[in-house]
Amino acid sequence: MEVSDIxxxxxLAKKSFKRDHVYLLNHLVNNIGSIVFGYINVRIWLAVLGDxxxxxxxxxxLMVNQAxxxxxxxxxxxxxxxxxxxxxxxxxxMLRPYGLLYNSFFELAGHILYNFLFRSxxxxxxxxxxxxxxxxxxxxxxxxxxxxxxxxxxxFFINYFIGLWSLKFISINGVQMxxxxxxxxxxxxxxxxxxxxxxxxxxxxxxxFAYTTYVPTAVYQGQFSLARALISQWLWIIVLFTxxxxxxxxxxxxxxxxxx
Amino acid sequence: xxxxxxLFKASFKREAQYKFDFFVNIxxxxxxxxADFLIIALILIRFQNIAGWxxxxxxxxxxxxxxxxxxxxxxxxxxxxxxxLILSGKFDTxxxxxxxxxxxxxxxxxxxxxxxxxxxxxxxxxxxxQRSTFPNSSFxxxxxxxxxxxxxxxxxxxxxxxxxxxxxxxxKDIIILGxxxxxxxxxxxxxxxHKLFSHILTLVIPFFTVSxxxxxxxxxxxxxxxxxxxxxxxxxxxxxxxxLIWRSGIKRYSSTGT
Amino acid sequence: xxxxxxxxxKKEYTIYQKKSLWRxxxxxxxxLQGIDFTVKQGEFLGYIGPNGAGKSTTIKILTxxxxxxxxxxxxxxxxxxxxxxxxVQNIGVVFGQKTQMWWDLPVIDTYQLLRGIYRVxxxxxxxxxxxxxxxxxxxxxxxxxxxxxxxxxRMRAELGACLIHNPAILFLDEPTIGLDLISKHRVIAxxxxxxxxxxxxxxxxxxxxxxxxxCNQMLVINHGKIVxxxxxxxxxxxxxxxxxxxxxxxxxxxxxxxxxxxxxxxxIYYPEKKRLILDSxxxxxxxxxxxxxxxxxGIEDFKIEEPSIEEIIKMIYSKN
Numbered sequence: 032m033e034v035s036d037i038x039x040x041x042x043l044a045k046k047s048f049k050r051d052h053v054y055l056l057n058h059l060v061n062n063i064g065s066i067v068f069g070y071i072n073v074r075i076w077l078a079v080l081g082d083x084x085x086x087x088x089x090x091x092x093l094m095v096n097q098a099x100x101x102x103x104x105x106x107x108x109x110x111x112x113x114x115x116x117x118x119x120x121x122x123x124x125m126l127r128p129y130g131l132l133y134n135s136f137f138e139l140a141g142h143i144l145y146n147f148l149f150r151s152x153x154x155x156x157x158x159x160x161x162x163x164x165x166x167x168x169x170x171x172x173x174x175x176x177x178x179x180x181x182x183x184x185x186x187f188f189i190n191y192f193i194g195l196w197s198l199k200f201i202s203i204n205g206v207q208m209x210x211x212x213x214x215x216x217x218x219x220x221x222x223x224x225x226x227x228x229x230x231x232x233x234x235x236x237x238x239x240f241a242y243t244t245y246v247p248t249a250v251y252q253g254q255f256s257l258a259r260a261l262i263s264q265w266l267w268i269i270v271l272f273t274x275x276x277x278x279x280x281x282x283x284x285x286x287x288x289x290x291x
Numbered sequence: 292x293x294x295x296x297x298l299f300k301a302s303f304k305r306e307a308q309y310k311f312d313f314f315v316n317i318x319x320x321x322x323x324x325x326a327d328f329l330i331i332a333l334i335l336i337r338f339q340n341i342a343g344w345x346x347x348x349x350x351x352x353x354x355x356x357x358x359x360x361x362x363x364x365x366x367x368x369x370x371x372x373x374x375x376l377i378l379s380g381k382f383d384t385x386x387x388x389x390x391x392x393x394x395x396x397x398x399x400x401x402x403x404x405x406x407x408x409x410x411x412x413x414x415x416x417x418x419x420x421q422r423s424t425f426p427n428s429s430f431x432x433x434x435x436x437x438x439x440x441x442x443x444x445x446x447x448x449x450x451x452x453x454x455x456x457x458x459x460x461x462x463k464d465i466i467i468l469g470x471x472x473x474x475x476x477x478x479x480x481x482x483x484x485h486k487l488f489s490h491i492l493t494l495v496i497p498f499f500t501v502s503x504x505x506x507x508x509x510x511x512x513x514x515x516x517x518x519x520x521x522x523x524x525x526x527x528x529x530x531x532x533x534x535l536i537w538r539s540g541i542k543r544y545s546s547t548g549t
Numbered sequence: 550x551x552x553x554x555x556x557x558x559k560k561e562y563t564i565y566q567k568k569s570l571w572r573x574x575x576x577x578x579x580x581l582q583g584i585d586f587t588v589k590q591g592e593f594l595g596y597i598g599p600n601g602a603g604k605s606t607t608i609k610i611l612t613x614x615x616x617x618x619x620x621x622x623x624x625x626x627x628x629x630x631x632x633x634x635x636x637v638q639n640i641g642v643v644f645g646q647k648t649q650m651w652w653d654l655p656v657i658d659t660y661q662l663l664r665g666i667y668r669v670x671x672x673x674x675x676x677x678x679x680x681x682x683x684x685x686x687x688x689x690x691x692x693x694x695x696x697x698x699x700x701x702x703r704m705r706a707e708l709g710a711c712l713i714h715n716p717a718i719l720f721l722d723e724p725t726i727g728l729d730l731i732s733k734h735r736v737i738a739x740x741x742x743x744x745x746x747x748x749x750x751x752x753x754x755x756x757x758x759x760x761x762x763x764c765n766q767m768l769v770i771n772h773g774k775i776v777x778x779x780x781x782x783x784x785x786x787x788x789x790x791x792x793x794x795x796x797x798x799x800x801x802x803x804x805x806x807x808x809x810x811x812x813x814x815x816x817i818y819y820p821e822k823k824r825l826i827l828d829s830x831x832x833x834x835x836x837x838x839x840x841x842x843x844x845x846x847g848i849e850d851f852k853i854e855e856p857s858i859e860e861i862i863k864m865i866y867s868k869n
Contacts, residue, residue: 057464063468078483204316209322209352215330304654305654387637387649389635397810545615546562
């Protein structure tokens with residue numbers, strides 16, 4: 032990949048950022064909804080934990096997750112690919128002078144940046160100012176942002192696989208709810224993993240989902256060592272990238288043979 | 292009524308065309324929401340109760356609300372996606388037919404994959420009933436009415452929020468705020484929230500009138516049978532409000548167009 | 550007998566132009582500025598105008614979807630926007646750009662659905678369906694899902710759909726848009742036939758040829774005002790556009806004679822092609838020119854071109 036390729040990718044990202052920006056007002060309404068969901072969770076946990084140290088930690092854990100939800104879990108289902116299959120615009124994607132993986136990544140990147148600025152930051156600020164979420168120690172900020180970015184990349188690959196799957200089998204929203212099921216249960220977005228039974232925790236740490244949500248937030252709270260987080264996240268990224276890359280090549284080759 | 296079945300049949304046929312997606316989706320809708328309940332179950336297995344409510348009691352609240360929500364998503368998906376009808380201009384063609392628009396919008400799409408949601412709610416509810424002891428057996432007569440009330444309130448909230456699209460064009464995000472989040476909130480005891488918030492869920496978007504209050508009586512937390520009438524108040528106000536808002540929405544649409 | 554009666558119809562609305570997230574500009578649009586017209590029972594009316602002239606607004610009001618700001622509309626015994634549900638039982642509507650069919654379902658399913666919606670008796674439905682299948686050649690496409698139909702097939706199916714309940718009046722908004730010649734011809738032939746059977750048809754289109762073939766009356770709207778109403782024939786005479794006479798001469802004519810003719814009539818002569826083109830102001834002058842030419846020259850080819858309806862309409866638009 033050359034430098035000019037990256038610039039072209041950034042153009043793609045800019046376009047999807049702008050497309051989102053048109054609906055800013057709608058997204059602000061959505062943020063309030065998101066805060067209400069966060070509030071419900073917080074009240075549940077406070078009701079069982081009380082105003083203890085554990086309770087306050089839970090509030091921070093939940094709301095930091097809630098702010099990050101739009102970066103690692105509620106991202107465009109299947110990286111826009113199922114939608115493109117449905118309305119037929121996937122045909123244009125195939126004509127582009129760059130690969131599907133490349134296009135999907137940068138299109139999502141613009142969307143993520145937008146969500147970070149206009150969803151995550153407002154929700155986070157609200158949580159800090161109104162709901163008593165504690166700020167991270169200064170030394171944890173950079174580690175958090177790095178592990179969060181890794182988490183986003185992992186989440187991208189998970190959705191990219193769903194996209195490829197829908198391309199292959201022409202299935203539009205087939206596994207959407209299954210994706211949310213696994214995300215809800217395995218990412219730790221609504222429950223700190225320490226409240227799961229031990230064997231379940233062990234299984235979850237062998238799946239990629241926890242590395243998108245639980246791990247970055249645990250780093251934020253200083254409960255997870257940065258080195259361990261980085262090594263495991265990068266391992267996941269390498270594995271997922273290798274699979275995604277070879278699957279993309281196989282799939283696009285097949286499509287070319289069929290004559291598009 | 293005959294029309295209802297014709298529309299229902301058409302929607303069913305459409306859905307059944309994508310067989311694989313259809314069955315995976317039913318399963319997904321079952322599991323997707325069940326995950327929410329699993330998490331609350333895990334919490335309550337560890338902490339015994341939330342604001343004095345035990346897991347099987349929370350399960351009842353959860354089941355009543357989610358049953359209504361599931362049935363609404365099953366037969367009222369047209370309201371949920373109302374902005375698509377408005378933005379595509381397809382709403383015009385509905386106005387050209389001699390049948391109430393509300394019925395046409397409601398049955399515009401029967402979303403059979405939501406059966407998964409309904410079944411999920413029933414499974415959780417049956418489990419809750421099995422574990423519970425009620426002050427008297429009138430519960431079994433009352434329950435069907437309560438479920439019906441939950442369906443009606445869910446539909447009416449969705450009509451109000453759908454009608455917002457007459458003014459705003461898009462309303463998906465308003466629905467998430469006004470319906471999805473409030474219905475989730477109403478599956479937990481009112482006392483865990485700030486007073487203002489539980490008042491909103493009682494008086495403005497009155498989901499508590501079909502979940503929390505009637506169950507106060509049947510879980511033995513209160514012996515005031517007045518609580519059994521709350522669903523009626525919820526429905527009456529919402530019926531008035533939703534028909535008023537829907538009508539003025541239609542009026543506005545016909546004076547401005549798209 | 551007047552069937553559609555429109556008097557002093559006005560429609561204004563405000564749209565908002567977004568300037569930034571919070572601020573917006575209010576713009577008042579006068580879509581219709583007081584229009585009057587009538588349509589008789591059994592008439593085939595063509596309604597034309599450039600984009601944004603007020604065509605869609607008119608049709609939305611006439612079909613009961615929109616209420617006017619001022620003025621009166623009667624269709625039969627109904628006021629469309631006041632008695633919408635009873636009124637729409639009597640009309641059939643096709644919006645060329647939107648489908649009223651169920652996208653994923655076979656055509657026949659939509660028809661059955663519409664039968665239920667309009668409460669058509671089974672016998673009537675059967676009879677009407679057979680008629681439509683025959684006239685619109687629907688037999689092959691009846692069992693196909695709408696999304697698989699070609700544009701021409703879809704439009705025929707769409708016409709069938711709006712006639713299931715056998716309405717007395719049809720509103721067709723661009724029913725031939727995007728169709729190839731053969732599909733278009735079929736649609737036109739069908740419309741001609743049902744008009745002969747007594748259906749009143751209100752047609753908007755951009756294609757003036759359709760109007761020339763189909764309509765006995767036409768309305769031209771521009772900037773929210775009716776700028777012409779009357780027959781298609783009369784339209785051709787109201788503008789001062791010239792009739793063009795083209796003559797291909799057999800031999801090179803004398804320069805003197807040509808100059809004399811060019812002095813008398815406006816025109817031009819191309820010596821290298823031996824072609825003479827003259828503009829005539831009216832029919833009398835045309836026959837005069839013809840006589841002169843045939844008397845003086847050997848003529849290889851002779852053509853009279855009346856101004857095309859496109860040119861006339863273009864001229865009407867540019868006038869206001």
